[in-house]
Amino acid sequence: MIDLKRDGDVFVLRFDAGENRFHPDFIDAVGVALDEVERTEGPGALVTVGTGKFYSNGLDLEWLGANRDRFEEYLRTVNALYARFLSLPVPTVAALNGHAFAGGAMLALAHDFAVMRTDRGYFCLPEVDLGMSFTPGMSALIQARLTAPVAHEAMLTGRRYTAAEAQAAGIVARTAAEDQVLPAALELAASLAPKDGKVVGKIRTDMYAGTLAALRGPVF
Numbered sequence: 722m723i724d725l726k727r728d729g730d731v732f733v734l735r736f737d738a739g740e741n742r743f744h745p746d747f748i749d750a751v752g753v754a755l756d757e758v759e760r761t762e763g764p765g766a767l768v769t770v771g772t773g774k775f776y777s778n779g780l781d782l783e784w785l786g787a788n789r790d791r792f793e794e795y796l797r798t799v800n801a802l803y804a805r806f807l808s809l810p811v812p813t814v815a816a817l818n819g820h821a822f823a824g825g826a827m828l829a830l831a832h833d834f835a836v837m838r839t840d841r842g843y844f845c846l847p848e849v850d851l852g853m854s855f856t857p858g859m860s861a862l863i864q865a866r867l868t869a870p871v872a873h874e875a876m877l878t879g880r881r882y883t884a885a886e887a888q889a890a891g892i893v894a895r896t897a898a899e900d901q902v903l904p905a906a907l908e909l910a911a912s913l914a915p916k917d918g919k920v921v922g923k924i925r926t927d928m929y930a931g932t933l934a935a936l937r938g939p940v941f
């Protein structure tokens with residue numbers, strides 16, 4: 722479901738669960754991997770990547786159907802997951818090998834940078850068409866990472882952005898062809914990894930302070 726490997730100073734966390742949908746077991750497994758990243762001292766960076774045609778499709782709607790009474794708990798868990806990514810002591814890069822939908826799109830935004838594959842997949846926040854809203858923390862994350870016009874369009878229209886459109890809108894930093902998306906993300910991460918970890922950690926904590934406070938606040 723989750724595979725964590727180290728490539729020099731760069732950790733590579735691979736989501737390997739079909740559409741990489743979010744449910745408690747998946748999120749727990751990501752959390753265990755992040756524990757290991759946090760424990761490692763010295764220079765470093767983290768790249769996350771999915772498998773096949775999905776980076777992540779967000780909330781597992783089948784799981785939700787069977788666990789409606791756990792929805793609030795789920796929202797807290799996902800908010801906490803995004804907060805963990807934002808408070809890691811290392812820079813982070815999401816390698817979008819395919820679709821990044823809803824919770825999976827927000828996971829990409831919970832990284833410092835994203836590289837998106839040009840020939841496959843969309844970045845999309847479809848909540849408006851699913852009858853769902855965002856938690857205040859998720860709204861804060863989206864609005865902190867995107868310009869206001871892009872955040873408004875993405876959240877209120879549910880537009881599906883191709884890689885070229887996502888780069889033009891500033892949603893992703895880079896795009897790469899086919900199987901170059903992971904190498905491009907690794908190259909970016911390797912260029913960030915040697916920087917002073919204490920300084921990077923402090924910059925990240927300050928940069929994301931407002932978003933972190935919102936993610937740790939109420940979910941409704």
Ligand SMILES: CC(C)(COP(=O)([O-])OP(=O)(O)OC[C@H]1O[C@@H](n2cnc3c(N)ncnc32)[C@H](O)[C@@H]1OP(=O)(O)O)[C@@H](O)C(=O)NCCC(=O)NCCSC(=O)/C=C/C[N+](C)(C)C
Nearest residue numbers: 740742778779780781782783820822823824853854855856
């Ligand atoms: C357009 C998508 C992304 C890709 O389409 P495709 O045709 O390339 O892929 P396909 O439809 O073959 O997908 C494979 C099967 O997996 C099912 N699927 C995919 N994602 C999910 C999911 N998240 N939960 C349950 N099932 C899922 C899909 O229906 C296919 O099943 P069948 O083979 O037809 O039986 C397309 O996959 C798509 O639209 N997926 C849904 C993505 C989605 O809506 N995700 C949002 C989940 S809600 C969420 O995360 C909200 C978060 C906010 N908050 C926490 C505040 C509630």
